[in-house]
Every structure is written in structure tokens, then in C-alpha cells.
Amino acid sequence: MMDQTHHASETSLSIKGLQLSFGAVQVLNDVNMDIRQGEFIVLLGGSGSGKSTILNCIAGLLDVTDGQIFINGKNVTWDEPKDRGIGMVFQSYALYPQMSVRGNLAFGLKNARLPRDEIAKRIDRAAGILQIGDYLDRRPAALSGGQRQRVAIGRALVRDVDLFLFDEPLSNLDAKLRAELRVEIKRLHETLGNTMVYVTHDQIEAMTLADRIALLRDGVIQQFASPGEIYRKPVNLYVAGFIGSPSMNFISGEIADGQFRFHDRAISLDGYDGHPRDGAAILGVRPEHTGFQADGPESGIQATVELQEHMGAESVIYLRLDGQRFALRTPDDTHYPEGTRLNLSFDIARASLFDPQSELRL
């Protein structure tokens, strides 16, 4: 699916064996990525997982401890940020407060000694694309958060580069503005067709924007795949639990005779997408892949309603199953009072099985 969106197949950015330590603390460990021209890559992970550090290494704002970085086939590992052909957008906007919007946009271009009319042309173009033409002569302090972030994107845009780096650009905005600007960034990517590396801790942003997501934990890439792949076939327990809201439900049990068994119950693994093997395992079922019946047979998988959250279009029911919390999501908006017994059914074709030791998907 994602492959069709690529404008070309040549490599835009390549990271090989990247290591980074601050003193004795290793922050990045053997990060490898090959990013094609025009791809939208999201670095996703919890706080402190090393997302910004990777971005700063790509930008040349941090010296790598080991490894190499190639942009458009050129080894830029030790090049200055300005010589790497990148534009960068920051969470705090990082506009120069003492300069007007125009001054902010022109700053880098003047440093690069571009002719005056070329600078004016590029600013006009960026102002048109981002709709910031009306306040080119204002100071950043006189702009709203959303306007400031547009200007910050404009500052990357005027550089006319192939590679855009975003470090949580929407995190300081309120929810409505965030959704708006997210769509605009997506549209911008479609218009410009350049490569984007986008850091966020927000899985909605990651799922909606990315061609591919690199999910990070403690400086190690857990999985680097399309949003659909990460959602359907998470490589390990961590990824499975990270993506999705509410989180995937996990049930401990064992596999035997093509069945998953837990608490005297057995579920057929027919149609499972993977290679289950006999022995202890953890079954992961997403709340939205769980079906239920209000009056099922006593012998089924029975759970008790604890709490139901209604969200209009759908609702989330929190249940207790064998003493454990289990969530399910349904478009059914009927209210089930606390204590109601529901019979659950799992969609095995969309479930995941994990090895409890290695935590890897089977």
C-alpha cells in the first residue's frame, strides 16, 4: 500500500550503525534506517526514548559517537548542519524574537548569501503555501501558536531542501489546532514531495502521517514498518502495547494442538497470521477486535462489566476476565450496567501471539 506513494525509489537518508553516548550513558544503540526519496517517516516513542537525539544527529546538531549518516548518497556524518541540505522545525517554534517574520524567513538565506530577489521570491512562495503573507512584518511575539509554527515551517521551506526534520512540531498546540496543522503538514508533504522525518510521541499523528513508523524504546528501534503493519503485526509485546488506544489486551496461556488454552478454555488458532508453536504464550487481542454477546452460553469466555465509556460514535467497555482488566471497543452504544456478564469472542485472524520469554511475536 505504502509503496505506491513513493515518488522515486532512490535513497534520501541513510543511517548506518548510529551510536550515541552522553558520557557513560548510551542513548542510541545501533540505529539503522534507509529512507527513500519522498517518504514520510515518523519516529515514535515514549519520552526519553531517543527520538530527538536521532533527529539532532541527522541535522548535525550532535556529534555521533559511532556510525555514519548519508544524505542523498553523500556522507555528511561530520558536515555542518547548514551543509546537509536540511530544514528543521522545532517544538518551541524557535523563532528569532528580535526579528520580524520576514527576517526569520530570510535569516538563513542571507547567511547563505543568496541574491536579494531570490530571497524575496522564496519568501513569497512560502508565504503563499503556508498562508502567512498577512503578517510578514510582525514580530513572533505578536503571533498565535499556530501562526508561529507556520512561520517555523516556512523557515524550513524557504531553504528549498530535500529533507525536512520535525521535532514534535504540534506538541505545544491545543487539540483542535493540532488536528488542523496535522492535515496541513500532510498536504504540504503531498505538494512538495520531499522527504520528511517527523518526531512525535503521539500515535495518532504517527498513524495518520507516516508512510513508515520507526518505533523506539530506550534508543533501540523496535520496529520500522508501515502503520498498518505495525498495527496488525507488532513484532513484540512492547510495540503491541504501545500502539492502539485503549491498549491491546494480553492473556497468558499455552498453545497445544492448534489451540490457545487458558483457564480451561480453548480457542482455535485457525486463521492466525503467523507461526505459533506449542508451549507457553501470550495472546494479544485488540479491544476493537473483540466481539461480544450479552446472553451467550455459560461455557464461553465470560467477563463481567466494570465500567463503560460512551464516546458518541462508539463506546469502550472495561471488563474483568479471570481477575484481569480487559477492554473492548464497540460501535454499539447500548449501556451495559456494572456486573453484566458478556460472552467474548476473539478475532484470531487479527490477534497476535507472543513468546513470554523473548516477548517476540510468533
Added chain:
Amino acid sequence: MADIAFSGPRGPKPRRRLSGRNIMIYGTLIVVALYYLVPLYVMVMTSLKGLPEIRLGNIFSPPVEATFEPWVKAWAEACTGLNCEGLQRGFWNSVRITVPSVLLSILIASINGYALANWRFKGAEFFFAVLMIGAFIPYQVMIYPMVILLRELGLYGSLTGLVLVHTVFGMPILTLLFRNYFATLPEELFKAARVDGTGFWGIYFRIMLPLSLPIFVVAVILQVTGIWNDFLFGVVYTKPEYYPMTVQLNNIVNTTTGARNTM
């Protein structure tokens, strides 16, 4: 975007002028201000009186017969030793010491602070630690070593030497001041400037300086008052013709009235 008309309450925020809290604050401030102004008042009044009137001892009363003659005498005629040019020489010496010392020390310290806060170069921590230890060594300990150093440099007894001394001794505290201030500026601003192709000096002059006027004002006040009022370094590291005003004043008072002995 069209301006949206603002409806609802208008005008400045209402204030209660004479609240009890304000009376307390302003009352305290006025009392403290007067306390600091009284000595100045006494000094100016006394300077405008003739000696007989001063001897009457009414230090708070304004002069019956104001005279500017003592001012002229102090400025242009007072003698220290054989030299009878008055205080003007010391005054201009103080200016020639203070201005370059203040400029030089602030320039160097701000660059130090900038490098320490924003460019985490190898050995930065060690450098900073050494500087901080410097701040805790009483400078009396370093007076004599400094004399030797200046003598070896051929600067002992010169204004340049004294400027150097002031610059060096102001360095630890000023560097700390600037480093801590620069560390509060958003780091992403610095990163953005680097992506925009600005180097070490470009970021310092075009990004950091314009954003740091408050701390420069603090540093100037600190240095001007400290160096203008300095006595010890002035007397130790220069010779009589370069004495700052503080030293010269002390000498005039000693030779003309022997005030030291009677105090």
C-alpha cells in the same frame, strides 16, 4: 484574518490606589530611600558651607552662605605631595581605568559564558570548575603573585596593567552570571540558528546579544560600581601619576588634615 470586535468590559483594569498593602510598601520604600539619601544630603550641604559654619556642627541645616569655592579647590588646587592639580587628575585616571576594564571584562566574560552554556566543548566542565574555584580564593592572596606577573609582562605600574587586573578578577563571577543567563535561553533557538548557517560568532552577536540586554545591564552596573570604587588594586598596581580618584582622595585627606590620625 479580520479583527474580531472585542465585546464586553472595556478600559484598563480597575485598581485600588490606597490599599493597606500599597501604603505599607510605599511607606517602607520611602523610609529606606530617605535613609540612603540623608548622608548624601549632609555631604552636599556641608560642602557648600564655609569652615566656620561647619564648625557650628548643625550638619542638617542648609548653608547660610553657599560657596562653591571648596569644590573648585578640591577639583583643581588640592595638593598631594608636590602635585597641586587637585582631584581632576584622579578623576580622569578613574575614568581611564573604569571604561576599558568594564568593556573588556564584560566582553570576555560574556563570550566565556556563551561558549560554556551553548557549545559543550571538551573540557568545558573542567574549565568552569577552575573558574569557580577562582571565585572563592580571596584576592588578597593573589596580590603579590600578580605584582610579579605584571612586572614580568612589563605592565607593572601602568594603566594597562591595572585594566588587566580588573578584567581578570572580575572574570569568575561575570562568567557565571553570563553562563547561567545564556543557559536559560531556549536551546532550540540556538539549534535553529545553526541550521540557518550561523557560526560561533554569528550566533553570539546576532542571536544571543540582542536577547541578553538585561544581563549586560546587570554586568555593567556590577563592574562600574566595583571598579570605580576600587582602592586596593589602584594603590598596589599603579604609581602616583596613575592613581585612581579613590587613592588620590585618601592621600589629599591624609596630607591636608591628617584625618586618619584623629579618627
